[in-house]
Amino acid sequence: MGTLLEIKNIETFYGLIYALRGVSLTVEDNTITAVLGNNGAGKSTILKTVMGLLDDQPDKGTIEFLGRRIDGKDPEVIVRMGLSYVPEGREVFDELTVKENLLMGAYIRRDRGGIKSDFDRIYGYFPILKQRENQWAGTLSGGEQQMLAIGRALMNRPKLLFLDEPSLGLSPLLVKEIFRIIVEISRQGVSILLVEQNARMALSISHVGLILENGRFVMKGKSNELMQDKDVQEFYMGVRSEESAKGFQRWKRKKRWR
Amino acid sequence: MFLQLLLSGLSFGSLYALIALAMVIIYKTSEVPNFGQGEMAMLSTFVAFTLLVTYGHSFAISFIGALLFAALLGAFLEFVFLRRAKDPNILSLILITLGFEMVLYGVASWKWGADQRDLPFPVSDFDLVNLGPAVISYLNLATLLVTLALMLLLFLFFRYTKVGIAMKATQQNPMAARVNGIRVNRILSVTWAMSSTIGAVAGIMLAPVATLDPNLMLEPLLKGFASAVLGGMTTLVGSALGGYILGIIENLFGGYVSLEFKSIVAFGIIVLVLCFKPSGLFAKHYIKKV
Numbered sequence: 001m002g003t004l005l006e007i008k009n010i011e012t013f014y015g016l017i018y019a020l021r022g023v024s025l026t027v028e029d030n031t032i033t034a035v036l037g038n039n040g041a042g043k044s045t046i047l048k049t050v051m052g053l054l055d056d057q058p059d060k061g062t063i064e065f066l067g068r069r070i071d072g073k074d075p076e077v078i079v080r081m082g083l084s085y086v087p088e089g090r091e092v093f094d095e096l097t098v099k100e101n102l103l104m105g106a107y108i109r110r111d112r113g114g115i116k117s118d119f120d121r122i123y124g125y126f127p128i129l130k131q132r133e134n135q136w137a138g139t140l141s142g143g144e145q146q147m148l149a150i151g152r153a154l155m156n157r158p159k160l161l162f163l164d165e166p167s168l169g170l171s172p173l174l175v176k177e178i179f180r181i182i183v184e185i186s187r188q189g190v191s192i193l194l195v196e197q198n199a200r201m202a203l204s205i206s207h208v209g210l211i212l213e214n215g216r217f218v219m220k221g222k223s224n225e226l227m228q229d230k231d232v233q234e235f236y237m238g239v240r241s242e243e244s245a246k247g248f249q250r251w252k253r254k255k256r257w258r
Numbered sequence: 259m260f261l262q263l264l265l266s267g268l269s270f271g272s273l274y275a276l277i278a279l280a281m282v283i284i285y286k287t288s289e290v291p292n293f294g295q296g297e298m299a300m301l302s303t304f305v306a307f308t309l310l311v312t313y314g315h316s317f318a319i320s321f322i323g324a325l326l327f328a329a330l331l332g333a334f335l336e337f338v339f340l341r342r343a344k345d346p347n348i349l350s351l352i353l354i355t356l357g358f359e360m361v362l363y364g365v366a367s368w369k370w371g372a373d374q375r376d377l378p379f380p381v382s383d384f385d386l387v388n389l390g391p392a393v394i395s396y397l398n399l400a401t402l403l404v405t406l407a408l409m410l411l412l413f414l415f416f417r418y419t420k421v422g423i424a425m426k427a428t429q430q431n432p433m434a435a436r437v438n439g440i441r442v443n444r445i446l447s448v449t450w451a452m453s454s455t456i457g458a459v460a461g462i463m464l465a466p467v468a469t470l471d472p473n474l475m476l477e478p479l480l481k482g483f484a485s486a487v488l489g490g491m492t493t494l495v496g497s498a499l500g501g502y503i504l505g506i507i508e509n510l511f512g513g514y515v516s517l518e519f520k521s522i523v524a525f526g527i528i529v530l531v532l533c534f535k536p537s538g539l540f541a542k543h544y545i546k547k548v
């Protein structure tokens with residue numbers, strides 16, 4: 001088992017906003033790693049920084065993918081190394097058909113035969129996409145767009161897949177379905193870095209979980225252990241523990257992490 | 259009479275359509291109306307003229323040479339001027355295109371002067387083809403056919419080639435394009451090269467009916483721009499239709515109402531469109547899902 005991605009102490013700024021304050025993270029082969037955190041914690045920023053989407057960022061720290069430095073590289077270069085990204089909010093090409101969207105996912109490939117079999121594989125995961133093949137992506141439902149965005153990212157045959165909140169805006173049933181497929185994808189040998197608000201689902205399918213707050217990781221552990229953790233249950237999974245008066249306990253629990 | 263006006267309107271309209279297409283292709287990718295488009299075409303037409311008259315090459319070679327020049331010029335201008343602007347707003351982009359409009363105009367005036375020249379064209383403007391109730395000159399017919407062929411090529415390009423689809427993808431979502439490995443900068447170069455080439459075809463087809471001097475494209479550019487606005491600025495088919503509609507209306511107006519004010523029709527139409535349907539006649543009202 002080897003390390004695919006190694007992020008060391010990165011710091012990212014949006015202008016004067018200090019969004020990542022020293023983040024380190026490794027993703028191992030054949031694992032699902034989940035990053036959890038509230039709105040604005042900086043989850044998406046980690047993915048964008050690694051993908052090279054933020055000009056001149058990370059400001060500090062290093063990122064290695066497959067043993068090679070990728071910080072400061074352009075996304076066009078990084079995807080070619082085998083890193084795919086499903087952005088938050090899907091970002092499909094609205095006025096391209098489903099088929100064309102998938103074709104763009106395979107933009108960097110030349111092997112026609114392989115591309116064709118990957119079309120079949122993705123239509124196997126998401127049969128609805130096959131039915132909508134010649135429809136504009138912008139006219140798909142949110143859930144279908146999410147499937148398309150995942151399918152498009154897979155067309156690049158990545159070694160590592162970034163998923164930014166795949167459950168966003170989907171019905172519980174569809175969330176289940178998507179997560180089932182994420183597990184299946186990872187079984188095919190694709191490692192996954194999953195950013196989620198839905199902690200329960202994310203922890204239930206991942207091997208390792210990390211919790212981000214204000215641009216720093218405050219907790220890290222095996223996912224099944226994190227699921228048992230009282231703090232995680234209370235703050236991220238909405239499980240109520242014995243309430244004390246005036247929210248005193250809440251304050252105390254938070255304190256423990258710092 | 260009506261048919262006759264319609265027919266020659268179509269022929270002029272097809273030139274407007276080409277210019278409109280050239281502008282829209284850039285507008286969709288770089289999000290700027292390229293006011294240098296006319297001068298790029300004018301300069302390329304002069305290159306054709308020089309190859310043809312000064313160096314005595316065949317028309318085919320001169321034509322192809324001019325198109326190559328146009329493609330390089332387009333890619334060069336994008337690379338040297340537009341790409342340098344960091345986080346530009348629309349106003350500064352427009353200023354940049356106006357800037358190289360003036361530079362190119364200056365270059366042409368310096369190199370070829372203000373003399374009016376004739377671009378010898380292998381197809382006659384005077385010999386007529388009889389089409390039943392109306393006649394059309396060989397040149398107008400050629401213009402119509404070349405334009406249609408070019409549009410068909412464009413359609414096939416955007417529909418079936420990987421680069422064409424990638425170009426549309428880049429226009430719709432540059433970020434997503436990049437993370438799929440599409441080299442957006444390269445797409446921009448190709449876009450400008452293509453657009454410039456289309457403009458050059460318009461310039462060369464126009465030169466024999468107009469006179470070749472640095473002002474060649476001033477009015478046609480405005481008409482082409484008007485057509486693009488008429489068509490909605492964002493759809494290729496719409497802007498081409500806009501060109502044809504403008505050509506026809508203008509010609510009918512010239513035939514039935516007043517020849518002197520023919521040129522003003524375009525601007526009347528722009529004003530009307532902007533008042534009643536600012537998004538253009540053919541813009542798709544497409545609502546983005548959140």
Ligand SMILES: Nc1ncnc2c1ncn2[C@@H]1O[C@H](COP(=O)(O)OP(=O)(O)OP(=O)(O)O)[C@@H](O)[C@H]1O
Pocket residue numbers: 014017019037038039040041042043044045046088197
């Ligand atoms: N383009 C930007 N310009 C300025 N600040 C930004 C920008 N993008 C994000 N930020 C800020 O950086 C911080 C982290 O944002 P980020 O999008 O990474 O959060 P997140 O954890 O993904 O949140 P969510 O779960 O809501 O998607 C936030 O405070 C946000 O306001």
Ligand SMILES: [Mg+2]
Pocket residue numbers: 043044045088164
């Ligand atoms: Mg986010």
